[in-house]
Amino acid sequence: MIPVALTRPFARRLLPLVLVASGLFALVVPLAHHLDARGRAVLGARERGERVAHVLAEAVRDRPLLWRYDAAKLSGRLHQDGLLGGPLVVRDRQNRPVPLGSPGSSAVAWARVPVEVEGAPVAIVWSGAPLAPLRHESLRLLAGCLLLASILGALLFLFPVRTVARAEERIAALLAERRVALQDEERRRIARELHDGAGQALTAARLQLLALRKRGLAPGDAAQVEHHLDEALEEVRRSTSALLPAPLATLGFLGAVRKHCASYARATGVDISLETPDELPELPPPMAAGLYRIVQEALHNTVRHAGAARASVRVSHLRDALSLEFDDDGRGFPDQASSQSIRERVAGLGGAVDWPEPGRSHLRVRIPLGGATP
Amino acid sequence: MRRTLALLLLFAACAGDPPPPPPSTATAVLAPRPEVLAAGTGAMTPLAMALAREVSAGTGLRVRVEPSIGSGGGIAAARDGAVDLGLVARPLRPEEAAGLERIDLARDAVVLAAAADFPLEDLSSEDLHRLYRGELRGLTVLLRDEAESANAALESVHPGLADERRRAAATGRFRVLDHDDAMALALATTPRSVGVFSLAAVRPPLRPLRIDGLTPSAESIARGSWRAVRTLGVVFRPERRDRVMPFLALATSERGRAMIRSLGYVPLETGG
Numbered sequence: 128m129i130p131v132a133l134t135r136p137f138a139r140r141l142l143p144l145v146l147v148a149s150g151l152f153a154l155v156v157p158l159a160h161h162l163d164a165r166g167r168a169v170l171g172a173r174e175r176g177e178r179v180a181h182v183l184a185e186a187v188r189d190r191p192l193l194w195r196y197d198a199a200k201l202s203g204r205l206h207q208d209g210l211l212g213g214p215l216v217v218r219d220r221q222n223r224p225v226p227l228g229s230p231g232s233s234a235v236a237w238a239r240v241p242v243e244v245e246g247a248p249v250a251i252v253w254s255g256a257p258l259a260p261l262r263h264e265s266l267r268l269l270a271g272c273l274l275l276a277s278i279l280g281a282l283l284f285l286f287p288v289r290t291v292a293r294a295e296e297r298i299a300a301l302l303a304e305r306r307v308a309l310q311d312e313e314r315r316r317i318a319r320e321l322h323d324g325a326g327q328a329l330t331a332a333r334l335q336l337l338a339l340r341k342r343g344l345a346p347g348d349a350a351q352v353e354h355h356l357d358e359a360l361e362e363v364r365r366s367t368s369a370l371l372p373a374p375l376a377t378l379g380f381l382g383a384v385r386k387h388c389a390s391y392a393r394a395t396g397v398d399i400s401l402e403t404p405d406e407l408p409e410l411p412p413p414m415a416a417g418l419y420r421i422v423q424e425a426l427h428n429t430v431r432h433a434g435a436a437r438a439s440v441r442v443s444h445l446r447d448a449l450s451l452e453f454d455d456d457g458r459g460f461p462d463q464a465s466s467q468s469i470r471e472r473v474a475g476l477g478g479a480v481d482w483p484e485p486g487r488s489h490l491r492v493r494i495p496l497g498g499a500t501p
Numbered sequence: 502m503r504r505t506l507a508l509l510l511l512f513a514a515c516a517g518d519p520p521p522p523p524p525s526t527a528t529a530v531l532a533p534r535p536e537v538l539a540a541g542t543g544a545m546t547p548l549a550m551a552l553a554r555e556v557s558a559g560t561g562l563r564v565r566v567e568p569s570i571g572s573g574g575g576i577a578a579a580r581d582g583a584v585d586l587g588l589v590a591r592p593l594r595p596e597e598a599a600g601l602e603r604i605d606l607a608r609d610a611v612v613l614a615a616a617a618d619f620p621l622e623d624l625s626s627e628d629l630h631r632l633y634r635g636e637l638r639g640l641t642v643l644l645r646d647e648a649e650s651a652n653a654a655l656e657s658v659h660p661g662l663a664d665e666r667r668r669a670a671a672t673g674r675f676r677v678l679d680h681d682d683a684m685a686l687a688l689a690t691t692p693r694s695v696g697v698f699s700l701a702a703v704r705p706p707l708r709p710l711r712i713d714g715l716t717p718s719a720e721s722i723a724r725g726s727w728r729a730v731r732t733l734g735v736v737f738r739p740e741r742r743d744r745v746m747p748f749l750a751l752a753t754s755e756r757g758r759a760m761i762r763s764l765g766y767v768p769l770e771t772g773g
Binding site for chain 1: 516517518519520521522524525538540567568570571573574575577578581583584646647648670673677679680
């Protein structure tokens with residue numbers, strides 16, 4: 128199994144977010160409730176204070192001199208009107224206490240209401256709302272929200288982490304499968320490289336040697352055979368090290384094709400005509416290697432199977448594709464089964480092949496240039 | 502910045518106003534006013550006003566009687582020096598009596614005063630309870646506030662009536678009047694109504710009802726047959742005795758006692 132490190136980093140990033148979100152939920156809801164309840168309590172206290180102020184204003188009108196000494200009667204009236212249900216403080220204009228109600232013993236939110244008679248201030252009423260019930264209620268809500276936030280936080284953390292953990296396992300399994308597939312593909316590629324690269328060079332050397340046996344050794348022949356064998360060695364080295372064919376690395380695709388056609392013509396005696404554009408877009412290395420091998424394989428077939436004396440190769444740059452056309456005067460192209468290598472390479476490059484009709488030699492390959500750089 | 506301001510305003514709105522500051526601790530007795538000021542129980546208002554007029558006419562001393570503030574209010578105002586004479590209709594509690602002198606002047610009958618269209622002339626004790634329970638249909642009982650001394654006087658004669666009154670007040674179906682003047686007005690304007698009142702303050706078209714066959718009057722008070730009575734008096738700071746002496750002298754004189762009697766009260770033989 129290939130190790131894939133997703134769960135731990137994900138959990139490390141998710142945990143603070145979940146903690147912050149849960150904490151905010153746990154705090155904001157009770158805080159908002161507390162502020163709202165406190166605001167409503169203050170509003171209620173203010174309304175009560177205004178009603179008390181109205182009663183006091185009437186008392187002041189009736190007894191302008193001694194209204195504050197009528198507190199016992201006023202208390203009875205306030206009690207009867209239900210206005211003594213909370214903390215209440217009344218002071219006259221000299222800030223002397225008027226014994227109406229009680230200020231309460233615990234924390235209180237106050238609403239201050241002035242008492243005026245005909246525009247003149249005569250007293251001030253402080254009507255209070257006890258905060259202890261609000262605090263108890265808010266604390267109960269806070270406890271509930273903390274519990275709920277803990278549960279939600281755990282769910283918000285555990286579900287994604289478990290999902291990522293499962294995805295991590297799946298990705299690791301897929302990577303393992305993919306590695307095996309890549310290894311198989313690489314083996315097949317190396318096999319093709321050996322067949323198309325070293326195989327072609329060795330074939331050329333063999334044909335050279337056959338020609339030598341027929342007509343005797345001429346000056347430079349040994350050098351040509353040596354050259355082909357060196358090419359084969361180099362191909363084997365590059366294939367095993369997964370590098371591009373040697374000419375591609377130094378000459379580019381068109382240069383490599385030109386060189387190969389020239390050397391192949393010299394080695395086989397086949398008259399090979401080559402037609403290419405002046406330049407091509409820069410081809411991705413795998414595409415260039417695949418096209419080069421297709422050219423090699425097609426020429427190899429021309430010599431080995433068709434017995435042709437002349438052959439032609441045309442490289443054309445279409446608007447969004449590259450076209451390779453091969454033709455010769457031989458017995459015709461071998462059946463498709465014997466051109467497995469060409470078919471696999473064309474398929475690998477996403478292209479298409481127009482196979483020649485039986486007894487004919489014209490082969491056309493079309494490769495899209497989706498990944499090429501103009 | 503705006504968000505911060507909005508948040509601050511929100512918090513300020515939720516927090517409410519600042520708490521009340523510490524009260525003034527000044528305990529100095531208020532300075533006397535040019536005229537002699539009297540205030541307290543409404544039961545004594547007619548007598549106080551009559552005596553005040555007589556004092557002013559005889560001595561030139563102006564005596565002003567303020568609207569009723571109850572016995573407790575009169576005591577507190579006299580203690581603070583806000584008035585020279587506190588008018589009281591109940592005994593003083595120990596904490597009220599400190600620093601004050603009291604002189605009792607008369608006894609007052611507590612009666613049930615009825616509106617002109619009230620259909621009954623005589624009530625039994627049981628009728629009284631049924632009245633407070635709202636069982637006498639078509640009749641309206643007007644209640645006095647809890648601090649009213651007339652309640653205590655009537656309820657001392659009719660056990661259980663205090664609880665009936667408190668239950669009636671708690672139902673919210675009965676009007677509760679705070680002062681004698683308010684009760685007089687309510688009785689005069691409420692059809693078929695009846696309420697606790699001072700006999701001396703009953704004026705036509707109101708009339709006092711008999712209870713268990715007894716007629717409330719100065720005579721029945723003097724005989725002791727009418728037992729729902731309260732003692733009326735005045736309280737004052739000792740240092741203001743000289744200021745109120747003309748009033749006290751008249752109230753405790755034969756002339757004063759005659760005035761008391763003529764107003765429907767029963768004068769006490771000796772002040773003190």
